[in-house]
Amino acid sequence: MHGGPMSRTDVAQGYGSTAITITLTEDDLDPYITHASTRRWLTGPGLPGDSALLTFEELRRAGLRTVADSLGDPGPLAEELRDQLVIGALWGPDGGEAESILLDGETGEIATTYFFHDRPDLMETGPLAPSIETLTRFTETTDELTHLRGQFASYEGRRGPKTAAEASRRLLAVFESETDGEVPPFWKAAALIRPLALVAGPGTTSGLTLDIPARLLDQEFGHGTVARFEEVDFPATLTHEPTRRFLRETGLPEDAFLFHLDTDVPLPTLTEFYEDAPTEELPPRADQLIRLGYLLEDNSLVVDGATGEILTWSEPEGTLAPLNTDVSTLAFTLWLLHREKTIDADLSGELTAEAYDQLATTMLQTLSSVDPTGRAARTAGGGHPHYWTEAFQDEAGGVL
Numbered sequence: 001m002h003g004g005p006m007s008r009t010d011v012a013q014g015y016g017s018t019a020i021t022i023t024l025t026e027d028d029l030d031p032y033i034t035h036a037s038t039r040r041w042l043t044g045p046g047l048p049g050d051s052a053l054l055t056f057e058e059l060r061r062a063g064l065r066t067v068a069d070s071l072g073d074p075g076p077l078a079e080e081l082r083d084q085l086v087i088g089a090l091w092g093p094d095g096g097e098a099e100s101i102l103l104d105g106e107t108g109e110i111a112t113t114y115f116f117h118d119r120p121d122l123m124e125t126g127p128l129a130p131s132i133e134t135l136t137r138f139t140e141t142t143d144e145l146t147h148l149r150g151q152f153a154s155y156e157g158r159r160g161p162k163t164a165a166e167a168s169r170r171l172l173a174v175f176e177s178e179t180d181g182e183v184p185p186f187w188k189a190a191a192l193i194r195p196l197a198l199v200a201g202p203g204t205t206s207g208l209t210l211d212i213p214a215r216l217l218d219q220e221f222g223h224g225t226v227a228r229f230e231e232v233d234f235p236a237t238l239t240h241e242p243t244r245r246f247l248r249e250t251g252l253p254e255d256a257f258l259f260h261l262d263t264d265v266p267l268p269t270l271t272e273f274y275e276d277a278p279t280e281e282l283p284p285r286a287d288q289l290i291r292l293g294y295l296l297e298d299n300s301l302v303v304d305g306a307t308g309e310i311l312t313w314s315e316p317e318g319t320l321a322p323l324n325t326d327v328s329t330l331a332f333t334l335w336l337l338h339r340e341k342t343i344d345a346d347l348s349g350e351l352t353a354e355a356y357d358q359l360a361t362t363m364l365q366t367l368s369s370v371d372p373t374g375r376a377a378r379t380a381g382g383g384h385p386h387y388w389t390e391a392f393q394d395e396a397g398g399v400l
Contacts, residue, residue, distance in 0.1 A: 020049030022056050024064075032064045032085055035108040041132050047087075051139050052146055052365060053190070054101060056088035067102065067113070067123075076121040081113070084125075090186070093360040093393045095375075101128065101135075110135045112186070126355070127184040134178045141174050142190050146369065159201035160213050167195035185355035189362045192343050192351075197369045200332050207242035208308070208328035210370060212250055220335050221253040233265040235272070237288045240308040246327045252292070256334040257341065258391060258399070259301065261293040270302060270313060283313060283320040295387060303327060312387050321384035322373050329371035333388060336367060340400060356395045363392050363400065 023046035029039050047056045068074045068082040084102040090112060092098025099112040102125065110132060111125040129135035144150035145167060155167055172191035175183045183191070200210040217226045228251035234244055254261045262268075270286040283289065289302040289311070300313040301323065310324040324330040340363060344351045351359045367388065368375045374386040391399045 021046040022049050022060055023047075028064060032066070033103070033105040035104075035106060038103070038105070038108040038132050041136070045133075045136070047132070047136060048139060051143055052091070053139055053142055054088055054090050055097065056101075058089060058097075058100070059087045062086075070115070071117060071120055074120050077123065078121070081120075081123055081125065084111070084113075090358065091361060091365075093357060093364055093389070098357055098361070099126075103132065108132060126186075128186060129184070130179060137178070138175060138187055141171065142187075142194065145171055145194060155198060159198055159211075161199055161216065161219075164195045164198040167198055168192055171195065185351055186358045188347075189351050189355060189359045193340060193359070193362045194366050196336055196339060197366050199335070200328070200370065203242075203328060206246060206328060208246060208326045210328040210332055212246075212328055212331055214250075217251065217253055217331060217335060220338055221256065225254055226251045227254045227261055227263055229265065229267070233267055235267060235269050235290055235305070237269060237305040238267070238290050238303070239305055240303075243303060243308040243327050246331075250331065252327070252331060253334055253338075257337055258295055259293060259334055260295075262291060267291065269305075270300070273300070281318050283318075289313070289320075299387065301330075319384050321386070322376075323387055325371050325373055329373070332370060333367060336363070337400075344400070352395075352398075352400055356400065357393075359400055360392045360395075364389060 023044070024042045026039070026043060029042065033039055033042070047059070049056065049060070064085050064087070066082060067084045067086060068077060070086050071077060074082065081102075083105065085105055086100050087103045088101040089097035090099045090101065099114055102111045102113055103109075104111070108131045109127075110129040112128050113123050113125045116122045129138060141151070145152045145155075148156045151170075152167065155163060168191055171194075172183070172188070175187045175191055179187075199216065200212050203209050203211050205211055228249065229247045231244075231248070234247075238244060252261050253259070254263055267290050270282055270289045270291055272287075273291050274282060274286075285304075288305045290305050291313075292301050292303055292310075294300050295312060298315050300315070302311050302313055303309070304311065308326045309322065310326060310330045311320055312323045313320050324333060340359075344359075364374060374389045391397075
């Protein structure tokens with residue numbers, strides 16, 4: 001077992017910008033890696049030290065080590081897993097490290113696995129990339145899309161469904177070109193989901209976080225399924241004009257997955273909603289919180305009439321928690337969830353069946369790129385769970 005940390009960490013020009021790279025020496029590679037092109041890559045260009053997709057911090061911390069070494073006493077570990085090298089991890093839905101990244105020192109192939117220290121016999125691998133060079137290139141290209149740099153720099157300032165579809169085709173073509181068309185689920189999710197953040201632009205005209213394209217919700221949910229409100233429907237405490245305008249002109253889907261809009265107008269404040277069925281305790285300023293509808297599990301979805309912030313009110317728990325920055329990012333979230341389910345259905349459930357956690361991470365990172373509410377809730381710690389973050393991770397509930 002190699003006991004030392006990485007031999008060299010360099011600051012170099014690469015991966016679309018000035019970046020930290022991790023490289024090894026020839027001595028670091030022996031006796032683990034015999035694959036010639038993998039040896040050349042790890043001692044030459046090296047690995048990105050920072051990415052929104054994955055991390056090689058494991059390699060920096062511990063150096064090269066096998067799965068068997070990592071487990072200590074591997075017991076009934078599958079033979080083909082024993083000598084695989086643990087070099088990093090994918091980021092998980094909660095922002096921590098999730099599946100480990102494995103390198104085959106003889107073939108150069110890259111795979112992922114979950115470590116089950118108590119049941120190594122349950123450990124299985126999934127494909128990630130045919131080589132370390134391809135993994136680096138795929139990571140670089142996806143980061144370029146996220147930051148609209150490199151080959152995606154021309155997308156800066158461009159928004160809308162056509163722009164998102166074009167970016168998706170471009171990213172998928174990169175992945176297909178180096179995998180003989182058999183794109184691993186992780187990269188397929190990246191190509192089909194991440195570009196969806198380009199659908200809505202910054203809110204330069206709406207006064208909200210996003211400018212939602214006209215008819216986007218109607219096209220996604222179907223004609224006649226998006227409700228728009230009139231002035232008479234709003235309580236006096238809804239004073240946030242951009243929210244009023246959005247509800248009048250753009251509207252919200254009446255019956256989206258996980259969300260059901262109140263169509264019994266006028267929209268009530270929480271105080272008014274509970275007048276006929278008093279609850280023990282309402283949140284502060286309940287008369288300024290307007291109920292738009294409800295989520296599953298007895299959660300009311302409300303908008304702060306003064307600020308436009310979207311929150312959830314859990315009656316059973318008596319808690320009020322942030323959900324979305326405003327009604328524009330709420331609409332985007334509902335649209336994103338519906339689009340994902342349509343995409344996965346077109347793939348016969350491939351993404352949810354083969355890579356649910358990877359898909360959940362992709363969805364949450366895509367949502368966070370336009371609305372940081374969930375990320376802020378995780379960073380704050382000790383607060384109430386963020387509804388979308390919890391829901392997207394709920395594989396048993398089949399949310400995605």
